[in-house]
Amino acid sequence: EEEEDGEEAGDDKAGSRLLTEKMAPRSGLPPLLVNLSERKPERLHYLGVSYGLTQQLFNFWRRNGFEPLYLRQSASDTTGEYTCIMLHALHNPEVSGTQWLQPFAKDFKTRFTTLLAGAFRTMPAALALSILDPKLSFSEEETQRSVNEGAAIVRMDGKPLDAYDLKRLQAYSNNLVDYHLILDLLPHLASAYLLGHLPATLSYAQAAILLSLGLQHRELAEVEEALSLPSNQVLALFNKALRKLYSHLRAAKEAAVERSLPAPRAAPALAPHEVDVDAELDDAAAAVREQMRSKYLRAEELSQYAIGGGDEEFEAATGGKAPRAGGLVQVKSSKEGAAAAGAGAGGTAGG
Structure with a gap:
């Protein structure tokens, strides 16, 4: 109750002051208007414009760097135009760059493509293409x-x-x-x-x-x-x-x-031959000849064609003279003596 009485007393005093106040110009107040050169400019993030959409006006604002962000779906009853709002991002030290406007403009264009089948079905194709750009x-x-x-x-x-x-x-x-x-x-x-x-x-x-x-x-x-x-x-x-x-x-x-698909295997690197083809063929032919010689010209197989007797027996057969051309010289074979010696040894062992 005491608080309510205090509030009522304060209201009565304020009312009494208003009744007894004398109207006179006040001094020491800041000016309402100042020169533009004396006022510090405000830090703006963007500039905006709203107008009735026409091809000429849209081209004008678009050339000046404005992006559409809103388009009213119902036309004006007076002019038949759609209200359009466009923004232009300004360089501001408080904002890093002006790219913050692009996601909004992209979202508007995406929704605008969907609305072209409804509210903007009669919009000229040239104007719609200008908006989508x-x-x-x-x-x-x-x-x-x-x-x-x-x-x-x-x-x-x-x-x-x-x-x-x-x-x-x-x-x-x-x-x-x-x-x-x-x-x-x-x-x-x-x-x-x-x-x-x-x-x-x-x-x-x-x-x-x-x-x-x-x-x-x-x-x-x-x-x-x-x-x-x-x-x-x-x-x-x-x-x-x-x-x-x-x-x-x-x-x-x-x-x-x-x-x-799986990645194809890398082809092995091809290096040039260190030996030319002709030399390689000659080496291969020599290797084949050596292999055939070692296979068919064995010592034990050629021994049956060996000539028996030594130099003394040959001189004894020729009488110390050169044989006539086409003549025959007979030398006692060492094989027969070896065979006879072998037979005698066998008979003695048997007796």
């Missing part, structure tokens, strides 16, 4: 890097494209079936390409057709009217675009299969 030209190194890393295109059921899907794309690329057979694959292919996941070089018209048919789900007649092109030219450009996308997907699939 896809890269249409790729180098061979970028394409090969993507092939090696693999291109995963996910269907509505959460599974990647299978062999049957690639077979349908191949059939349409070879002009064997109508484009209606692959319409279910178009949203995934168009979204993957326009978001930079399929690095295949396409023309601006091919990208516009891919966006109109794949993301906005427009009819062929609507695309013809929007692009001011005849139907046969639209289908021809569309077929060329799908052929390039299929070639990239097939190359990525083949690279994945090749990576799953």
Whole structure:
């Protein structure tokens, strides 16, 4: 109760002061406005702009480094324009770099590709491509890097494209079936390409057709009217675009299969011969001759053809004279004497 009485007494005093206060200019207050040169600039992280989306205004802000982050899904009742918010990151010592804006811009583009089939179905393809700003030209190194890393295109059921899907794309690329057979694959292919996941070089018209048919789900007649092109030219450009996308997907699939195979064994290093071929053949022939000589020209086999008798017996047979040409000289064989000696020794032992 004492506290409540104190609060009521304080309120009465404040009220009495307001009643008795005299209104007069106060002195010693800081100025409300100062010169811009005297005020320290604020440290800003970004600049933002909001406007009714048109092609000209979007191009202007895009050239000045602004990125779209929000697009209202309902058009204005007055102007029929969609409200767009774009940001431009500024260099700030409190923030390391300006790359913090890119993840937000990337997320916006991903959601925008999904909304093109609904709220933004009637948006001109040129304006939609300006918002997505896809890269249409790729180098061979970028394409090969993507092939090696693999291109995963996910269907509505959460599974990647299978062999049957690639077979349908191949059939349409070879002009064997109508484009209606692959319409279910178009949203995934168009979204993957326009978001930079399929690095295949396409023309601006091919990208516009891919966006109109794949993301906005427009009819062929609507695309013809929007692009001011005849139907046969639209289908021809569309077929060329799908052929390039299929070639990239097939190359990525083949690279994945090749990576799953076991690595081939390294071939042994071949060193040149130290000896030339002719010398090697001569050495081999000499070795064969030596082998045949040692096999067939044995001493025990040649001994049966040896001439018996010594020099004395030969002189005795010739009478110390040279034999006539073609004459015969008979020398007593040592084999007969050896045989007779052997026989005599055998008889003595027996007796």
